[in-house]
Amino acid sequence: MPGNVSYNGYMSTRELLRAIERAGSTNNVKIIKELENLKVSATDRMQHFDAYMDPMTHQMQQTIYLARRNAKPVDNADLFEIISWTEPKSAADDAAPGKCKLTPYEQVPTVDS
Numbered sequence: 001m002p003g004n005v006s007y008n009g010y011m012s013t014r015e016l017l018r019a020i021e022r023a024g025s026t027n028n029v030k031i032i033k034e035l036e037n038l039k040v041s042a043t044d045r046m047q048h049f050d051a052y053m054d055p056m057t058h059q060m061q062q063t064i065y066l067a068r069r070n071a072k073p074v075d076n077a078d079l080f081e082i083i084s085w086t087e088p089k090s091a092a093d094d095a096a097p098g099k100c101k102l103t104p105y106e107q108v109p110t111v112d113s
Contacts, residue, residue: 011045015035019038028108028111028112029110035058036055037055038053039053040052045062048085049063054097057097059093062088064091066082
């Protein structure tokens, strides 16, 4: 059964391919700029709140869940009990923008295949 790693791998690959389509190019800087404007609906992510890319840190801001083992599963897939969740903006790392220094676009080697 797919877990968190599989889910994140699928979602990141899907959003990368969508960014390439929106950019109309495989140019890495154009794709980065598309990803920096990324917003994904809660429905698409199967979460409670919309997710978005923080363009200053490149951190994906998404619903954060607290869960524990489900003591009374109804089937083999009912592994976790969600205890609570919080909005992305409430869980954002406020110190990250001051600590994260991205390379300016002009200094990023351009790749276009």
